Amino acid sequence: MPSYKHEIEADRCKGCGLCVDVCPKNVLEISGQVNTKGYFPVYQARPEDCIFCAICCTMCPDVAITLSEIKAEAKA
Amino acid sequence: MPSYKHEIEADRCKGCGLCVDVCPKNVLEISGQVNTKGYFPVYQARPEDCIFCAICCTMCPDVAITLSEIKAEAKA
Amino acid sequence: MQSEVMFAGFGGQGILMCGKLLAHTAMQVGYEVAWIPSYGPEMRGGTAYCTVVISDRPIGSPIIKNPAHLVAMNRPSLEKFAPVVKPGGVILVNESLIPIRSGRGDVDEILVPATGIAKELGSVKAANIVALAAFVARSGIVEFEAMREAVREEFAGKEKFLPLNMAAIDAGRKSALEQPEAETA
Amino acid sequence: MQSEVMFAGFGGQGILMCGKLLAHTAMQVGYEVAWIPSYGPEMRGGTAYCTVVISDRPIGSPIIKNPAHLVAMNRPSLEKFAPVVKPGGVILVNESLIPIRSGRGDVDEILVPATGIAKELGSVKAANIVALAAFVARSGIVEFEAMREAVREEFAGKEKFLPLNMAAIDAGRKSALEQPEAETA
Amino acid sequence: MAKVLMKGNEAIGEAAIRAGCLNYFAYPITPQSEVAEYLARRMPEVNGVFLQGESEVAVGYMLFGAAGAGERVFTSSSSPGVSLMSEAISYIAGAQCPVVFVNIMRGGPGLGGILPSQGDYFQSVKGGGHGDYRMLVMAPASVQEAVEMVMTAFPLAEKYRNPVMILGDGLIGQMMEPVEFPEHLKSEPTKKDDWATNGMDTRQSATRNLVKSLYLDPEVLNNHNLLLKSKYDRMKQEEVRYESYNADGDYQALIVSYGTMSRVCRTAIDHLKGEGIEVGMIRPQTVFPFPEKAIQEAASKESCRVVLSIEMSMGQMVEDVERAVLGKRPVRWYGKCGGEVPTPEEIMKVVKEHL
Amino acid sequence: MAKVLMKGNEAIGEAAIRAGCLNYFAYPITPQSEVAEYLARRMPEVNGVFLQGESEVAVGYMLFGAAGAGERVFTSSSSPGVSLMSEAISYIAGAQCPVVFVNIMRGGPGLGGILPSQGDYFQSVKGGGHGDYRMLVMAPASVQEAVEMVMTAFPLAEKYRNPVMILGDGLIGQMMEPVEFPEHLKSEPTKKDDWATNGMDTRQSATRNLVKSLYLDPEVLNNHNLLLKSKYDRMKQEEVRYESYNADGDYQALIVSYGTMSRVCRTAIDHLKGEGIEVGMIRPQTVFPFPEKAIQEAASKESCRVVLSIEMSMGQMVEDVERAVLGKRPVRWYGKCGGEVPTPEEIMKVVKEHL
Amino acid sequence: MGKTFQKPEALTDVHTHYCPGCTHGVIHRLVGEVIDELGIRGRTVGIAPVGCAVLAYNYFSCDFQEAAHGRAPAMATGIKRVRPDLMVFTYQGDGDLASIGMGEIIHAANRGEKFTAIFVNNAVYGMTGGQMAPTTMPGQRTTTSPLGRSTEETGMPIRVAELLSSLATEGYITRQTVIKPKLINRTKKAIKKAFTYQMEGRCFSLVEVVSTCPTNWGMTPLDAIKWTEETLLPYFPLGDFKTPEEAEAVSA
Amino acid sequence: MGKTFQKPEALTDVHTHYCPGCTHGVIHRLVGEVIDELGIRGRTVGIAPVGCAVLAYNYFSCDFQEAAHGRAPAMATGIKRVRPDLMVFTYQGDGDLASIGMGEIIHAANRGEKFTAIFVNNAVYGMTGGQMAPTTMPGQRTTTSPLGRSTEETGMPIRVAELLSSLATEGYITRQTVIKPKLINRTKKAIKKAFTYQMEGRCFSLVEVVSTCPTNWGMTPLDAIKWTEETLLPYFPLGDFKTPEEAEAVSA
């Protein structure tokens, strides 16, 4: 299991797709479910491929994706 | 006698001395007589030296000096 | 006699155009009309709505807190505006996107899967026309064919969209008339 | 009791300063005073003038169309302002630059070659002080020595000009008192 | 000509063209940017001039220059933009140039909001700029009236050689209503050879024209100001326009209201009639000159117990109403400011409270 | 402290420093440039801030920023310059920042002239900028009063979190009169931690402050405007200032006049007394809030037959006088505008004409 | 080799009103991260423009002022002159800074005011519905240039970074963009450099960020990125145009 | 080898209000001579600034408008857009054009408005009594920089010709001076070139003229000439900074 957690806050996501485009591992896809804001958010279609490089986070205009160390989180 | 006429309109002259400074023949001097505006105008101290080069006219900020051809004037 | 219709939904659902078509129709058949948009800073996303006032006398207040009818294209607008509709009015619910109901017993509530129908016809973009047609058919607020005319005019020049929208009009009417009158109406 | 003095001349003749010294003197000896300058777009050249109002009560209008006295440092100002001086007032004429007279029989006109005197004393710049001293001596509008004090204060810091101006004061008084009173006065 | 359904902002743009004004300079601002967007398309079609200036300050002087050169010209803006034009408006009035300004008011002060308001009454009517000048200010209550006022604004601006302002609120700009463009309101620009800087050759004259507002000699400037004053006094004689509603018979209260607000009041008055309460209304169509006499007479009617100034502002027009009524009746203010338009129900409540 | 003979403009600059305002931003303009020139020398001596901005528009926002950050700040300008600040003034009022403005009025409109005038009454009192706001406006009649008003302006601006304007004319700026700087008018800046953007660390707070005027929700904006209105209503209760002259006994006419103009009237009144004609005067020291009650009472006096508004403008304050008098007496205007100050003789003539 | 990534403290939790894919959001985050890293949130005052970023004050967790359209540099000047210890940044669009606010930015830069301007160049007026900006490209269609910007009528797009760099007063002037992760990181470095110069009381600093406006360009977010790369960047080259070091040389 | 010299027709007979030795007068005359030589007096509109030249309309015998302080370029734009056939020139000082009017001149230049700006740079605010201008030299004493201009506080003098030349839109931008007969003739050539470009509807043109203000510099007219040569010209180099020919290359 990976030591990092990749989280997408669906209601923050506006489904712009910029992250999908930049992910080096092609992990992300736009979902078919509209969120409370009326947008179609992304989700990790292939989480197992994720290398936690944070490139998607860097690209996201809405800070909808976060990466946290699982231990770090345990502490908190 | 010269075929040109060098005229200084005393009441236009503000006695700034710029023309005196640029005259190549050192023809001009500031007079001691105040004019209607309260300035001391220039006059041709050595008219005989004037070569009608219009340099003084060019320098004068107040268009106080004019040069005219005497014939031209006769015509008029 | 004055009547008011509120059209409400997401931005991008063609809400304003919907109201404009109704206003234009009403004008053509000789009514006084006013079309009042909501305009706000978030130009995109969020809910857009407009009100169309139709009257046989010069229109006074363009500010309508209680419209006679409501065409709700998404859930937030149904929730927000259903309560203010005048008793006896028509509330059109875009069933495809709205799982709930107005909860009003004193109005003629009709469920039209506008988005779904439009999708079947070839483009969700036509959902607003489906809804408009359904509403006009049900409310009879203006002559139905006059409305069809207005739509035709609107798409003059964009002929390739015409068939889609004409189909939307018929489908809209069909779905509206299929439904039973609510008791109260 | 209120009295007004107008100082007028070419720009650069120290007119405003002249008025300021009188106003300052009057203030020091306890009067109410106001110093009103002329300010215009041609900042330089042209005629400058200012009015000093001296009173034992709060001063009302700072706009004086008919001053009690006039100190004229050049011809245009004598021509312009002599006619408006109140009867019985002093009109000081800077004889060195003004060939004409006020033509007023109802005032105390004194001729002071202020510019000339100042030149002799070493600088035309002091002409205004000569005139001021002459005027004060003649009109007695403020204590003469208080005026001398004001001038001394003004030149505190510029000591090297002090002797010149003190001399100007004495010469000014002298020339003013030499002259016979006009009948009318 | 058949009626067309148009947005107020677009109708205003079209009206100017129909009135013979082919020059428009402006800077975008909500809620009137559609005027500029419409004219960006239309002006080229009629070989007119469309230019988006770099700011309202600059636009103010583009108008000044163009009008000074003798051409018809207008602009549209909204509250903050108009504040930035106030120096220019003062210059234009001082130099006696005809320019038409359209202000589609939004909520203020400051950035405020973008929804309808009437908070710029003082600014437009008393003069936002410095010095003694006035604008002729017309306040439309419908898209059709906006069209007609725009079309009449140009000849009026030229008649008085003075800026004219169309004072509308956000709704006038954003609403769609059926409109007609009356042929008879077309007008030929007046000849301006006697004052405009249109080039000596153009007017075949050997004497130059000056367009300026500087008068260094105070006496000359005072006379210039008296001349301006005489124009404003003449406006008071000749240009007052208003509409009365339900004011022929008796009424217990008189409402004074203008623009969109007055339409809400009209509806309120109709409803009150239904309840047996008679209320009259005077709707100023010109807010400068202000219909003082009409209001005073209407207020003086035996049956009238109170005068209500109802505005989308915190009590601006009410000061002019007080001046008009001269203490003959109590004058009260009611209003909202910031985008909320009071509803007929609110107005009815307010009226009842004062009876 | 001994009296010193000072030019109004310089005294104004010194007064601000004595009042504890060490920040000045301005753009030069006649007839008040001496304020800037004086402070360019003085501010460095007191470690204060002097900055000549690139324009009055920019200066308006420098003031806004500085006041928003919680510091005392002021500027001085003259008519056209103030027009360019009108957008900023509206923003500052909307964002509730305390800023002191000095307007040494010159002749207008437009470039007009540089001599004394009172043509900006409307602009200052009714609001030159857009939206519903007011400034507290004080009008000095002497250099000493200018000093005192400047010194009181800062605490007042902070009390109301609102712009305050000192409205003087060219003569107030250009005249020299003896002045004293009253120690008791010094004041400590109020604490502004609850609203100013002075940095969270500075105020040891974890919550940020916002200085803004945007309220997109119309209801919120309406409430914001009601809040502003309540401040202006409070000013009307607490800040009205005026001086009456020769108004205790009976008089046949009442003069309302302010600033330099009122001094001329005072002299005229003295002379008229000599001729056996009694005239009273109310001199507004605050023109907003306007001394309405005082004027109404004074006008209502049995013996008073007419009320004269005497201004160096073409009839601006007269509108407020009319509102105050409410038709109880005829109200007449007399004035000049453009730099000529009416003389006592003229005033006397005018008074006689109206008796 | 993994990384962690969290919303910076300097940003609030509020969801922005920006359109999907609008890179205003990226720029906000970068400024927030820089404020965090420099630990200056408690003494920072931001200035919101009038433009789509008018509500920026809702998204930053530091003190904020809201300027009038174009006047942010004057407000920043006012704050810095009376409180030099505060860190001040303006956040302005191209209509705001390069059209109505041109005078203010040039003079602030030329006086060497010690604040940082974040200049978001998206070649259009976003908030008001897509009118032409001084930075609009030749031929670009906007609501006020419906046939495309005509350089005959309205001249060439203004290159703000180049224009300001031509002033003799020292300053830090750079142009960056946020259309790719790598460039986003570079932009962040530039912003940090700018804030650092300000902290040192060194000079005026401006970071021009070429940004997208999918909505008013009428493109999908991805197409907007492409268009930026293919159309804007060739005309608006990236890099540092001026650093205080050079400036000194020049101004000597 | 003699010459004749007369007051140009385009000037009136009115004596100017300028101070003795102020070179505003020379510049007026040059513009007048160019108008005469091009024979355009009947279709020329001049725009007076607010500054010592505010009364310029009294001295020129063609149509004139008087602008507000700094706004002459906007007025010129208004006139040229509605009457492209008229020849329009603005006459502006450095406070007028480079301080309050900076936004207007940059945008007029960048839109390529087809008028001619005569920019009189005398490094000070003349009319209002010698306050600091954006062009005031480091250390120069003025009434608002009594200890001399501090570049720390107010930055370096603005070089307008260089600043405008950095814009991509084509134009004719030159700097000249009138402190010597030879240079006066060169200035006249430049003004004529500028008017000619305008006549051809070619481009925006600006002629910056380094001028004197003996009064506010506190110098005699001759010393003012010397000071200009020794202090101003080294910082404000003379010559053409931009011609439409180049501009085209650049803007490609």
Ligand SMILES: Cc1ncc(C[n+]2csc(CCOP(=O)(O)OP(=O)(O)O)c2C)c(N)n1
């Ligand atoms: C004085 C003034 N003029 C005009 C406006 C209207 N307005 C608001 S934002 C804006 C332009 C926004 O464009 P930009 O600065 O590029 O920011 P963006 O929205 O593109 O990020 C305009 C013209 C205003 N609010 N105030």
Ligand SMILES: Cc1ncc(C[n+]2csc(CCOP(=O)(O)OP(=O)(O)O)c2C)c(N)n1
């Ligand atoms: C809006 C406005 N602000 C300020 C002024 C005052 N003012 C008149 S001229 C001037 C500056 C003149 O300097 P410059 O432009 O360099 O012309 P110069 O007199 O030096 O030739 C100023 C600040 C004004 N008239 N209007």
Ligand code: SF4
């Ligand atoms: S970039 Fe952000 S907002 Fe856009 S799709 Fe990805 S997560 Fe959603």
Ligand code: SF4
């Ligand atoms: S962290 Fe890297 S690999 Fe994982 S989803 Fe984001 S971009 Fe793709």
Ligand code: SF4
């Ligand atoms: S014309 Fe030439 S020589 Fe004669 S005075 Fe003038 S400068 Fe001297």
Ligand code: SF4
């Ligand atoms: S240059 Fe002209 S003004 Fe000066 S001294 Fe010579 S003639 Fe007189």
Ligand code: SF4
């Ligand atoms: S309009 Fe453009 S700039 Fe504004 S939020 Fe939407 S995409 Fe961003």
Ligand code: SF4
């Ligand atoms: S003040 Fe200076 S610029 Fe003005 S006229 Fe005098 S010398 Fe010339």
Ligand SMILES: [Mg+2]
């Ligand atoms: Mg933009």
Ligand SMILES: [Mg+2]
């Ligand atoms: Mg200058």
